[in-house]
Amino acid sequence: MNDAAITVNGLGKRYRLAAPARYGSLRDSLAALARGAWRRPTAGEDFWALREVSFSIAPGEVVGVIGRNGSGKSTLLKLLARITQPTTGEARIRGRVGSLLEVGSGFHPELSGRENVYLGGAVLGMRRAEITRRFAEIVAFAEVERFIDTPVKHYSSGMYMRLAFAVAAHLDTEILLIDEALAVGDAEFQKRCLGRMGELGRAGRTVLFVSHQLGAVRSLCTRALLLEAGALRQDGPVEAVTAAYLGGGDAAGVAEQIARAPADDPVFRWLALAVEQAGQPTTAVFADQPVRIVLDYEVRERIHGLRVFIDLLDENHELLVRTFHDEHQDAAAAPAPGRWRSVAELPARLLAPRAYWLQVQATIHDVRAVAGPGITVRLDVQRAGGVNRAYPEEPIRARLQPLVAWRTEAA
Numbered sequence: 001m002n003d004a005a006i007t008v009n010g011l012g013k014r015y016r017l018a019a020p021a022r023y024g025s026l027r028d029s030l031a032a033l034a035r036g037a038w039r040r041p042t043a044g045e046d047f048w049a050l051r052e053v054s055f056s057i058a059p060g061e062v063v064g065v066i067g068r069n070g071s072g073k074s075t076l077l078k079l080l081a082r083i084t085q086p087t088t089g090e091a092r093i094r095g096r097v098g099s100l101l102e103v104g105s106g107f108h109p110e111l112s113g114r115e116n117v118y119l120g121g122a123v124l125g126m127r128r129a130e131i132t133r134r135f136a137e138i139v140a141f142a143e144v145e146r147f148i149d150t151p152v153k154h155y156s157s158g159m160y161m162r163l164a165f166a167v168a169a170h171l172d173t174e175i176l177l178i179d180e181a182l183a184v185g186d187a188e189f190q191k192r193c194l195g196r197m198g199e200l201g202r203a204g205r206t207v208l209f210v211s212h213q214l215g216a217v218r219s220l221c222t223r224a225l226l227l228e229a230g231a232l233r234q235d236g237p238v239e240a241v242t243a244a245y246l247g248g249g250d251a252a253g254v255a256e257q258i259a260r261a262p263a264d265d266p267v268f269r270w271l272a273l274a275v276e277q278a279g280q281p282t283t284a285v286f287a288d289q290p291v292r293i294v295l296d297y298e299v300r301e302r303i304h305g306l307r308v309f310i311d312l313l314d315e316n317h318e319l320l321v322r323t324f325h326d327e328h329q330d331a332a333a334a335p336a337p338g339r340w341r342s343v344a345e346l347p348a349r350l351l352a353p354r355a356y357w358l359q360v361q362a363t364i365h366d367v368r369a370v371a372g373p374g375i376t377v378r379l380d381v382q383r384a385g386g387v388n389r390a391y392p393e394e395p396i397r398a399r400l401q402p403l404v405a406w407r408t409e410a411a
């Protein structure tokens, strides 16, 4: 007999992508390459967001789901919450499911906070009296007392999320699916969410928690699932899985990407890429120290316009910084054939504590990308003490957090 809370067997989800738009110029294609658009599958193809995923979770387990952007985390939770149907396999769930997913929370925009709480409870099959017993707790947790009779469409996104989390975390469900609840909300609320999820875990609820905040995943979960390009790459103790994702995993990822890059490009070949801080290879870096990106490559032919560049992108793949190996030279030089090492140093106190992507690429200026689409590494910037010395616990909302010179004087 199977008494697991969640059993997932060969679960897969295929999306059919829309027809392609017109193709642009070579320059557009290069720009797309540089933006990282190459990571997206070609339009018109079938695309597996989740492939052959199997695992089972015992009642009372608190499990983190981690992985890069687009690795299938939200898709997995949507399948478990039955918001979308699997293409292959099945997910068996034992118990009532409360969920807080990326896409909406099931709230009805025209209804007030109060009405939505009752509706949510009713959907779970709770009786009115049961919901009433939880109501005060929910409203207090969400801190929306003043707005509880206002339609939720007028809520700020923070208020909406707080109420959605409070409902998911206080109604009677055996299983809780939480997707990126911590992405919005201030530090204080994040702390309460983590506290509440911890309580639920100790009270025997089964929790599946998707987050990019590895610190939170480590403190909350005992086990983690690591998704990579839709496949379950690792399933095990949280420390081992997060370490694989951050450190070893990324180093292996870089080696793989280099191995996959065309080695027969007549002009250029990647040899190695390392991200370092304080002399140590790591992709989990502190905000208050510089980060070095060390690129080793072989130039095979003297070509005018050959350049190596690094893009720094945020989690939404917005380009924040693009920097070229030759930007300090007065005039373009064609590097001689041979082995080269370029070291780029990102200054301390540039990045805010959150996740970024580094994409390293080589191109022949205005002509083509060389040696494939480049190498992508995730950079997890960790907080190092308070960035704001007067308010060390203050959450940091900005993507960049450079040390800005301030002077205030009586005028």
Ligand SMILES: Nc1ncnc2c1ncn2[C@@H]1O[C@H](COP(=O)(O)OP(=O)(O)OP(=O)(O)O)[C@@H](O)[C@H]1O
Binding pocket: 015, 016, 017, 048, 049, 067, 068, 069, 070, 071, 072, 073, 074, 075, 076
């Ligand atoms: N409705 C859809 N149609 C087509 N593709 C989709 C759809 N929903 C998701 N995808 C694709 O499936 C892949 C997995 O998406 P998913 O949202 O599960 O990733 P994720 O791991 O949650 O990423 P993130 O960390 O950015 O939230 C992505 O490449 C995404 O673009």
Ligand SMILES: [Mg+2]
Binding pocket: 073, 074, 075, 102
């Ligand atoms: Mg997601």
